[in-house]
Amino acid sequence: MTNASEVLSSIQSAFPAAVSDGKVESDDRLWVTVDSKKIRDVCKYMTDKLGFDHYAGSAGVDWIARNEMEVVEIMASYGIHNVVAMLKVKTPRDNPSVPSLVDMYWNANWYERETWEMFGISRRGQW
Amino acid sequence: MVTERPKYPTFREREEAHIKSDSEMIMHLGPQHAMVPGPFLLDILVEGERVKKAFLDLGYIHKGIEKIMENRSWLQGITYTDRMCYVAALSNNECYCGAVERLLGLEVPLRAQYIRVILEELSRIQSHLIGTGEFLTLIAGVGFAPWQYMIMDREKIISLIESVTGARLTHSFVRFGGVRNDLPEGFDEQCRKVFPYMKSRIEEFIELFAQDPIYHARMENIGSISPETAKRIGCAGRVLRAAGVPYDMRIEDPILVYPELDFKVVTGTRGDSADRIDCTLREMLESIHIIEQCLDKIPSGPIKTEAKIPKKIPAGEAYYRVEDPRGEMGMYVISDGGDKPYRVKVRGPFYATFQTLTPLLEGVYIADAVAIAGSMDGCPSESDR
Numbered sequence: 001m002t003n004a005s006e007v008l009s010s011i012q013s014a015f016p017a018a019v020s021d022g023k024v025e026s027d028d029r030l031w032v033t034v035d036s037k038k039i040r041d042v043c044k045y046m047t048d049k050l051g052f053d054h055y056a057g058s059a060g061v062d063w064i065a066r067n068e069m070e071v072v073e074i075m076a077s078y079g080i081h082n083v084v085a086m087l088k089v090k091t092p093r094d095n096p097s098v099p100s101l102v103d104m105y106w107n108a109n110w111y112e113r114e115t116w117e118m119f120g121i122s123r124r125g126q127w
Numbered sequence: 128m129v130t131e132r133p134k135y136p137t138f139r140e141r142e143e144a145h146i147k148s149d150s151e152m153i154m155h156l157g158p159q160h161a162m163v164p165g166p167f168l169l170d171i172l173v174e175g176e177r178v179k180k181a182f183l184d185l186g187y188i189h190k191g192i193e194k195i196m197e198n199r200s201w202l203q204g205i206t207y208t209d210r211m212c213y214v215a216a217l218s219n220n221e222c223y224c225g226a227v228e229r230l231l232g233l234e235v236p237l238r239a240q241y242i243r244v245i246l247e248e249l250s251r252i253q254s255h256l257i258g259t260g261e262f263l264t265l266i267a268g269v270g271f272a273p274w275q276y277m278i279m280d281r282e283k284i285i286s287l288i289e290s291v292t293g294a295r296l297t298h299s300f301v302r303f304g305g306v307r308n309d310l311p312e313g314f315d316e317q318c319r320k321v322f323p324y325m326k327s328r329i330e331e332f333i334e335l336f337a338q339d340p341i342y343h344a345r346m347e348n349i350g351s352i353s354p355e356t357a358k359r360i361g362c363a364g365r366v367l368r369a370a371g372v373p374y375d376m377r378i379e380d381p382i383l384v385y386p387e388l389d390f391k392v393v394t395g396t397r398g399d400s401a402d403r404i405d406c407t408l409r410e411m412l413e414s415i416h417i418i419e420q421c422l423d424k425i426p427s428g429p430i431k432t433e434a435k436i437p438k439k440i441p442a443g444e445a446y447y448r449v450e451d452p453r454g455e456m457g458m459y460v461i462s463d464g465g466d467k468p469y470r471v472k473v474r475g476p477f478y479a480t481f482q483t484l485t486p487l488l489e490g491v492y493i494a495d496a497v498a499i500a501g502s503m504d505g506c507p508s509e510s511d512r
Binding site: 025028029031053054055056057059060061062072074078079082084086105106107109110117118 | 186193229358359360361363367372373374379380444445446448455457459461469470472474478479481482483
């Protein structure tokens with residue numbers, strides 16, 4: 001059975017330069033900040049190698065004081081394991097933009113539209 | 128640089144872009160249509176009676192609940208979660224309170240956990256009854272009589288919930304670290320009186336549908352979805368379980384006392400409309416089974432944590448998942464250490480399932496489009512939030 005710290009160390013060793021601020025809350029929750037340029041590769045790696053076959057959505061967060069926005073991609077699995085990984089992608093507040101995942105996960109479509117509608121975060125590749 | 132907002136096509140532009148021959152036309156099934164449980168736009172491009180392509184859009188009852196919650200105190204937020212999906216208020220309460228409890232690191236007393244499970248399962252039963260009943264009016268056949276029966280039976284469940292929470296739909300019952308009220312005197316006996324009746328009724332419904340030829344013709348192998356496709360397009364809840372994937376948050380992400388209870392995850396085999404309804408009905412029997420175990424096992428004790436809940440919640444973030452009657456529901460709650468949430472993001476169950484409607488509709492008859500959309504047990508109120 002995979003647990004959150006194993007997932008985190010696996011991502012960290014595969015993408016040492018792209019991930020930071022890894023935090024394991026419990027056996028089934030982890031939070032990690034991923035470089036926006038590498039988010040697609042990290043997601044692909046997690047789906048192919050670590051059994052994260054369920055893209056469960058994304059959330060936009062507006063950090064006004066830090067002058068940046070965040071898109072949090074929620075990755076889970078259909079029964080392979082119980083870990084939910086929250087991948088944070090940071091983007092500047094003026095002209096926020098994050099790569100789109102819609103060609104990898106069909107259902108990313110509406111979540112990306114939602115972060116665009118609510119936060120104005122453009123998803124490169126969506127339109 | 129400002130990113131240009133893509134323009135949403137008007138009805139006419141959509142017609143001009145998609146209609147290729149004289150035999151095709153675009154038909155509205157919404158925002159105002161007898162089949163919809165709330166307003167959403169469904170335009171279907173038809174050739175004769177066949178749907179060639181479906182266009183789905185929502186946002187007609189966007190309430191801005193996530194944003195409102197950022198401007199209310201932590202406790203006030205509970206009342207807003209009720210109103211996202213008013214037939215599943217208790218699981219919405221649970222999802223929000225659970226996330227805040229994670230932030231606070233609170234332990235919920237055992238009795239309170241049992242009370243929550245009992246009420247959430249009761250809530251699941253009443254939600255399934257109204258969802259199925261409403262849907263049955265959309266297809267011909269046995270449709271209308273069971274709708275009346277289900278509403279009458281649902282009343283008994285609602286009365287049970289009301290006897291504890293004091294409200295019929297918007298309960299605001301779950302609290303951080305516990306629940307608001309204890310079970311009233313005689314609740315156990317009332318439940319044990321209602322359950323044998325409910326079980327016999329649900330079995331009667333299953334039998335009633337099994338013997339109706341129109342029901343079979345309208346439901347079987349209509350709107351089928353394979354487990355691979357269902358996973359690829361991100362389904363959860365009953366739509367996925369009907370396709371045979373036993374994916375249930377009560378197992379995947381066990382909360383409260385669920386790990387101590389014995390229950391089956393109900394799955395189907397074909398993933399069609401008939402399976403989705405069958406799963407709904409059998410899930411109600413499982414819920415009754417869960418509640419009966421809870422009534423046997425529930426200990427006495429406090430219903431709220433001893434710890435004092437601070438007005439200001441320590442900074443941090445939490446993601447908490449529950450199995451809503453409509454599927455996987457998650458809430459992502461961020462605190463900056465203030466007396467209000469910094470951000471509450473709801474990963475609604477129906478927003479995810481709703482998206483999968485358009486591929487299911489391609490190639491079916493217009494009349495089936497209604498049956499398929501209905502069998503998903505939609506709640507646009509929740510997907511719009």
